[in-house]
Amino acid sequence: MVTNVTNFSRSGLFDWMAQRVSAVVLAAYALFLLGYAVANPDMSYAQWHGLFANSWMRIFSLMSLVALSAHAWIGLWTITTDYLTPMSLGSWATGVRFLVQALCGMIMFVLFVWGIQILWGN
Amino acid sequence: MTLPKILQVSVYRYNPEVNSAPFMQDFNVEIDGKDMMVLDVLALIKEQDESLSYRRSCREGVCGSDGMNISGKNGLACITPLSSVVKNGKLVVRPLPGLPIIRDLAVDMSIFYKQYEKVQPYLQNDSPTPGMERLQSPADREKLDGLYECILCACCSTGCPSFWWNPDKFLGPAALLQAYRFLADTRDTKTEERLSRLDDPFSVFRCHNIMNCVNVCPKGLNPTRAIGHIRSMLLQSGT
Numbered sequence: 001m002v003t004n005v006t007n008f009s010r011s012g013l014f015d016w017m018a019q020r021v022s023a024v025v026l027a028a029y030a031l032f033l034l035g036y037a038v039a040n041p042d043m044s045y046a047q048w049h050g051l052f053a054n055s056w057m058r059i060f061s062l063m064s065l066v067a068l069s070a071h072a073w074i075g076l077w078t079i080t081t082d083y084l085t086p087m088s089l090g091s092w093a094t095g096v097r098f099l100v101q102a103l104c105g106m107i108m109f110v111l112f113v114w115g116i117q118i119l120w121g122n
Numbered sequence: 123m124t125l126p127k128i129l130q131v132s133v134y135r136y137n138p139e140v141n142s143a144p145f146m147q148d149f150n151v152e153i154d155g156k157d158m159m160v161l162d163v164l165a166l167i168k169e170q171d172e173s174l175s176y177r178r179s180c181r182e183g184v185c186g187s188d189g190m191n192i193s194g195k196n197g198l199a200c201i202t203p204l205s206s207v208v209k210n211g212k213l214v215v216r217p218l219p220g221l222p223i224i225r226d227l228a229v230d231m232s233i234f235y236k237q238y239e240k241v242q243p244y245l246q247n248d249s250p251t252p253g254m255e256r257l258q259s260p261a262d263r264e265k266l267d268g269l270y271e272c273i274l275c276a277c278c279s280t281g282c283p284s285f286w287w288n289p290d291k292f293l294g295p296a297a298l299l300q301a302y303r304f305l306a307d308t309r310d311t312k313t314e315e316r317l318s319r320l321d322d323p324f325s326v327f328r329c330h331n332i333m334n335c336v337n338v339c340p341k342g343l344n345p346t347r348a349i350g351h352i353r354s355m356l357l358q359s360g361t
Contacts, residue, residue, distance in 0.1 A: 002291045002324040012320075012327035013356045078328075082287040 004081075006101055008074045019074045022067035029064040058119055065115045069108050076104045125204055126211045129153045131163060133174065134216040136223050144223065146214075153204070160192055160207065160215065161199040164227075176227035183340060186275030190227050191216040196277035196338040218280035220289065234276050237293045240319075241301035246312040262308040269303035269348060271341050272296060278335035278345055284328045291324035295335035295345030298326060302348035305355060317352075317359055326352055 008015045040047065051057055084097040129151045136144035151166045161178055168174050176199075179185040183201035190199055193207040193214050207213060221229040247256065279285045279294035293301065301320065304310050320326045326349060335345040 001319050002322045004323055007323045010322075011360075012323040012325070013353075013360045015323055016327050016353065017357070017361075078323075081324075082284070085287060087287070 006098070007077050008070060015074050018070050022071040022074075025064055025067040026071060029060060029067075032060070052119065061119055062116070065112055069112050072108055073105065077101060080104075125153060125155045125157060125208060127152065127155055129163065129204070129208065130212045131167060132212065132214045133164075133167065133226070135174075135226055137173070137175075137225050138223070157203050157205045159200055160190075160197075160202045160204065160213070161188055163204065163213065164199060164215070174227075175225040184273065186273035189218050189275035189277045189280070189340075191219055196281045198275060198277070198340045201340060218276055220280050220286040221276075229280075231276055233289045234274075234279055234294065234296070237279075237289070237297040238274065238300065240293060240325075241297050241304070242312075242316070243297075243300045243304065245304065245307060245310050247309055248311045256309045258309055265306045265308075266303060268343055269299060269306065272299055272303075272343060273341060275340060277338045277340060278343075281334040281338045282329075283332060283334070284330060288324060288328055292328035293320075293325050295329070295349070298329070298352065299343060299345040299348045301326075302352050305352065313355075314359065317356055320352060321356055321360070326356070 004010075008018060036051065037043065052061065080097050080100050084093055084100060086093040089096055131149045131151050132146045133149060134144060135141070135147045149167050149170060151163055151170075153163065153166075159181075161181055164174070164176055164178075176190070177187040178200065179187040181188075181200040183198050186198070188199040189196060192199065192202055193209055195207070196218060197207075199215075204213065215227065217223055217227045217229045221231060221234065224230050245256075274296060276296060278299075279296045282292075282295055284292045285294040301316065305313055305316055310316075329346070329349045331346055331349075333346050336343075336347075339345070
């Protein structure tokens with residue numbers, strides 16, 4: 001059993017499952033948006049705005065934002081723990097890895113809040 | 123493929139007591155066009171330079187001693203014919219990647235064995251020991267096929283990028299194949315304890331299905347499938 005405090009959950013199984021479930025949500029959202037754009041070639045801004053004014057669309061979008069944040073964190077955490085290790089960076093590794101992870105987390109949080117603002121803001 | 127009369131062989135050399143850095147040394151080996159095994163070629167090189175170090179024992183793919191990187195792919199030198207690895211009349215032999223070098227083609231496999239030890243690769247059963255033996259149905263015994271045959275040559279684990287980056291945390295395909303060998307054994311009663319030790323982000327889940335392990339296993343085993351079974355068992359016990 002390897003302990004770790006920076007991964008998404010404390011469980012490898014949960015992270016693995018969250019990664020896959022969030023991927024399905026993101027795929028569904030991307031396909032829906034693509035399908036909507038293809039089905040409405042003469043779409044106006046008002047129609048696009050109207051789509052996002054629907055409650056179900058807001059729920060779907062928020063769900064995708066949550067899925068994106070979880071998916072991105074698990075993925076980037078994995079990359080940082082694969083490549084930013086003492087093997088490649090020596091004794092600086094832990095500090096560098098923690099800083100990069102903190103930066104990733106901050107960017108994800110900013111994008112998440114910004115996304116909510118776009119959906120619900122004025 | 124026609125093999126040359128004289129084979130060019132490039133061998134990784136490193137003696138930490140003498141060399142400041144590893145280097146590749148070229149040898150010309152008279153093979154007379156014969157499709158011999160890579161191990162035979164190494165024996166001929168050793169006749170030219172007896173300081174060349176490598177491990178070997180059974181020379182028939184059973185002991186797993188002579189795992190090495192042959193023309194870019196891990197394999198056992200004793201059962202790898204030249205015709206399958208010689209490219210443009212040249213053979214390149216390097217040690218198994220990712221492990222510390224002891225000398226030339228001999229690597230330090232301590233971390234590999236440590237990960238193997240972690241999965242407790244032995245049968246554990248709480249019930250009183252029967253007089254004769256623990257019986258198993260032929261169908262249950264069949265579940266162990268493709269798992270017990272591993273000879274611990276380390277070709278798979280040292281071919282796995284996830285093991286290269288985290289050899290101390292990710293168990294690696296060889297150890298995970300054995301982890302599943304005992305999870306799948308109906309005579310073992312420690313399934314829950316075994317699974318609970320594997321549910322962290324590294325031990326099992328650092329496997330990204332790259333499948334180098336399947337590609338290189340000299341015994342034709344499939345660690346990726348075994349890892350998939352472990353994931354399924356964890357999912358079933360955890361949801």
